[in-house]
């Protein structure tokens with residue numbers, strides 16, 4: 785285990801099982817719909833890449849990068865599109881892939897933007913959900929697992945761009961971000 789990690793919440797094997805189960809459900813629900821699966825960079829990239837390989841249906845993939853305006857750790861709810869989708873959304877069954885939903889502000893804003901482009905449907909799959917902190921009435925359509933209100937890293941999730949490559953998801957030691 786990495787020195788900066790206090791506790792592993794989900795091992796590689798746990799994550800593989802969670803992703804496989806989500807992939808099976810999504811394959812059933814999206815069969816024949818050729819969904820446009822949208823990865824929200826950067827945190828969701830490892831999840832996205834594992835998830836689509838557990839979906840044995842025709843689908844298309846695209847990537848979007850957004851950044852929160854203003855202060856770093858607190859979500860402002862106003863996001864700027866840094867990289868937009870290449871594939872048009874109109875008439876498509878769009879599935880947004882997220883790493884974690886905390887307050888829900890970022891995702892709510894993103895969904896409002898995509899809704900205005902008239903998709904046939906718009907849903908969200910998140911690997912992790914922190915419902916305690918939710919300020920929006922947002923409930924993910926598909927959720928891998930709930931997490932307590934702790935700052936977690938690994939499997940795409942960063943602190944100051946670090947730890948994304950950890951194969952597991954763990955709680956970061958407080959001394960790391962209080963230093």
Ligand code: 5GP
Nearest residue numbers: 859885886887888889890934935936941942
């Ligand atoms: P929200 O707008 O839902 O409050 O913020 C969502 C974003 O905040 C996530 O996509 C992620 O980048 C970041 N975030 C929220 N909670 C955590 C956490 O526990 N760990 C990490 N690494 N990022 C988090």
Ligand code: MG
Nearest residue numbers: 827882883884
């Ligand atoms: Mg995210």
Ligand code: MG
Nearest residue numbers: 827941942943
């Ligand atoms: Mg981050």
